[in-house]
Amino acid sequence: MDNKIMVPEPERMQALFREAAGSLTLGNNGHFSALRNEAMQTFSRLGYPNRRQEAWKYTDLEAALQVPYRIQLIPSEERADASKIFQCEIHNFETYLFSLLNGSYVWEHSPVSVLPDGTVVGSLRAAALQYPELFAHHYGKYADIRNGALEALNTAFAMDGIFIWVPDGVEVEKPIQMVNIVNLKENVFIQPRNLIIIGKNAKLTLVHCDDSVQHQKNFTNAVTEFIIGENSELDYYKLQNKDDDATLINNNYFHLSDYSRLTSNTLTYNGGLIRNESKVKIDGSGAEANLYGLYLMDRKQHVDNRVFVDHAKPHSVSNELYKGIIDDDASAAFYGHILVQRDAQQTNAYQNNRNITLTDRARVETNPFLEIYADDVKCSHGATVGQLDQDALFYLKSRGICDRNARMLLMYAFAAEIAGKITIPALRVRTEEMIEKRLKGELSICDQCVLHCKDQPEFRIDMSLV
Amino acid sequence: MLNIQDLHVQINGKEIIKGLHFSVNKGEVHAIMGPNGTGKSTLANVIAGKEQYEVTGGSITYKGLNLLDLAPEDRAREGIFLGFQYPVEIPGVSMTNFMRTAINEQRKYKGLPPMAAGDFLRYMKEKQQLVELQDKLSNRSVNEGFSGGEKKRNEIFQMAMLEPELAILDETDSGLDIDALKIVANGVNKLRRPDNATVVITHYQRLLDFIVPDFVHVLYEGRIVKSGGKELALELEEKGYEWIKGI
Numbered sequence A: 001m002d003n004k005i006m007v008p009e010p011e012r013m014q015a016l017f018r019e020a021a022g023s024l025t026l027g028n029n030g031h032f033s034a035l036r037n038e039a040m041q042t043f044s045r046l047g048y049p050n051r052r053q054e055a056w057k058y059t060d061l062e063a064a065l066q067v068p069y070r071i072q073l074i075p076s077e078e079r080a081d082a083s084k085i086f087q088c089e090i091h092n093f094e095t096y097l098f099s100l101l102n103g104s105y106v107w108e109h110s111p112v113s114v115l116p117d118g119t120v121v122g123s124l125r126a127a128a129l130q131y132p133e134l135f136a137h138h139y140g141k142y143a144d145i146r147n148g149a150l151e152a153l154n155t156a157f158a159m160d161g162i163f164i165w166v167p168d169g170v171e172v173e174k175p176i177q178m179v180n181i182v183n184l185k186e187n188v189f190i191q192p193r194n195l196i197i198i199g200k201n202a203k204l205t206l207v208h209c210d211d212s213v214q215h216q217k218n219f220t221n222a223v224t225e226f227i228i229g230e231n232s233e234l235d236y237y238k239l240q241n242k243d244d245d246a247t248l249i250n251n252n253y254f255h256l257s258d259y260s261r262l263t264s265n266t267l268t269y270n271g272g273l274i275r276n277e278s279k280v281k282i283d284g285s286g287a288e289a290n291l292y293g294l295y296l297m298d299r300k301q302h303v304d305n306r307v308f309v310d311h312a313k314p315h316s317v318s319n320e321l322y323k324g325i326i327d328d329d330a331s332a333a334f335y336g337h338i339l340v341q342r343d344a345q346q347t348n349a350y351q352n353n354r355n356i357t358l359t360d361r362a363r364v365e366t367n368p369f370l371e372i373y374a375d376d377v378k379c380s381h382g383a384t385v386g387q388l389d390q391d392a393l394f395y396l397k398s399r400g401i402c403d404r405n406a407r408m409l410l411m412y413a414f415a416a417e418i419a420g421k422i423t424i425p426a427l428r429v430r431t432e433e434m435i436e437k438r439l440k441g442e443l444s445i446c447d448q449c450v451l452h453c454k455d456q457p458e459f460r461i462d463m464s465l466v
Numbered sequence B: 001m002l003n004i005q006d007l008h009v010q011i012n013g014k015e016i017i018k019g020l021h022f023s024v025n026k027g028e029v030h031a032i033m034g035p036n037g038t039g040k041s042t043l044a045n046v047i048a049g050k051e052q053y054e055v056t057g058g059s060i061t062y063k064g065l066n067l068l069d070l071a072p073e074d075r076a077r078e079g080i081f082l083g084f085q086y087p088v089e090i091p092g093v094s095m096t097n098f099m100r101t102a103i104n105e106q107r108k109y110k111g112l113p114p115m116a117a118g119d120f121l122r123y124m125k126e127k128q129q130l131v132e133l134q135d136k137l138s139n140r141s142v143n144e145g146f147s148g149g150e151k152k153r154n155e156i157f158q159m160a161m162l163e164p165e166l167a168i169l170d171e172t173d174s175g176l177d178i179d180a181l182k183i184v185a186n187g188v189n190k191l192r193r194p195d196n197a198t199v200v201i202t203h204y205q206r207l208l209d210f211i212v213p214d215f216v217h218v219l220y221e222g223r224i225v226k227s228g229g230k231e232l233a234l235e236l237e238e239k240g241y242e243w244i245k246g247i
Ligand SMILES: Nc1ncnc2c1ncn2[C@@H]1O[C@H](COP(=O)(O)OP(=O)(O)OP(=O)(O)O)[C@@H](O)[C@H]1O
Pocket: B011, B012, B016, B034, B035, B036, B037, B038, B039, B040, B041, B042, B043, B052, B085
């Protein structure tokens, strides 16, 4: 019963849930089994999302759901030094590195580590035992298990993931890097569940990498809840370099308190089917949320970014900028929803999605949506889908720059705006290199890391002066 | 150097250049004048290789090459430079990066190694001084947020960097104040050599006080209808284009 190989049909998932009920435990608190049951009921009622639903019109999970997967039910004890199984190739990139291998937290000495500054990082299930109060307070409080079928499915089966707690007043000195690696020689279905809690007056930079290596079909249904306390700051980077056989669903819930600041930057380089949902609840005044994204898709890849910003309190700012370059037969969807509630006076909310399509087969669907109930607000949205600017191309070529490099310069400039928002220099430089390689078609899924690149590019674009 | 015979050009099915003859030799300066919308920029763009224009008849040879066979970048590498009437803004591409890429591609074409970064920056500084272009502009994106005058000066700066054999300056003087005009003209004059040539397209005789042309041509309704020495510009200024229409 442990780890079954099966098509993850709703009825079979329900049966599996019933059979496994006894071993699906998190913490020693009955609270989570009630939550699981409720979640399973939701999933049983809703089933998987399908394209008849407005929110899933452009993303089709059907094919990915017909594959038999090994359902990773009980985490395997992954005893290893995370830095041994994963080598990060970013130069001068000092991080605290933690990883999930096929959905299970990897540890050598202890499943929960305390950093010198008091920050706690560890396996979700180990932490649930050690920090029952934090869990009782936050776990499952933000993810929508009543309407979100995939969040519900994740909640019903969640057994492991990464837990981070930054206590009040702590500014974590180095970025924490968490890497999700999928590496199995068989098809695997995993549901990591992460909980990130930042106390008051605290600060965390988190780099979250999604990686897969084996060119096996794999399905990841991840849910992460982020709680950003009063006057605290989270700088969050999501780097996605999955192989073309990967399906990745990411549901991120951000909860912002008074005067908190969130910057989220989602960089999608590769992946068969990726859906990133960011739901930001601005539940404090004077808060700021910056949501950036860049996606560079080709072949038959598909990416769907959905951002929902809920302004529930006054005097806050949100700012969204997502950009994409879509080549070949690839497709992208963007949905940006800004809700300004009646009490959220003096809200500034901006949203922009810009796309370049390189072929006439590349498809982009972009839907901005503003829903405003307060009267004293400044909101704007914009969405564009277009080709490279012909006049700019001619201008570059008229100076002797060849067609390929002229295109490259324009695409690079377009994409680099998002890289320019990265505040960690080493990561920014590496990201710029990644973009360059990706645009030149030199980036493939490498051995280990989302940022692993073997050769130095022959044509360097100097971005230092851009 | 440049020889245009019976050129016909269409855009979107509409004929703009209607049987134009024009030739330029090394060391010469030509001025092209003419009313708005008569095809001056069209001619300049066709020489530089803009794809949207369709050449339906005639020929252009340049240094013995069939120019119409060359891609725009190869024309540039062979020494043609177009100073745009409306320079294009390119957000995100820095002037430095742009010029470095252009110079190194042109060098590669000539079989030269890329210019070392230090040499390049020194070279750029020198050329900036020539057109008194402010330093800070080179750190900005190409033309982005430049004033009208800055854009024009930036065209001359690029010309100075690339040292073309045949420069076509399309209304580089428009939008310049008198001091800037002198600076731009001075830049052009300093770059003049016996083995290169310049074509200036302008509406104003005053530019020709600073860049003294060997020939002045009047382009009207897609043809060069009158050519002469620099006194033709004065005559045009005095009599206006009505006079040409009467011819
Ligand atoms: N892309 C285009 N589509 C349609 N018509 C065009 C296009 N470009 C130019 N034209 C037309 O071609 C004609 C010649 O234009 P051109 O720009 O060559 O004139 P010009 O002599 O440079 O004028 P000016 O003195 O105003 O700069 C004009 O009637 C113009 O409207």
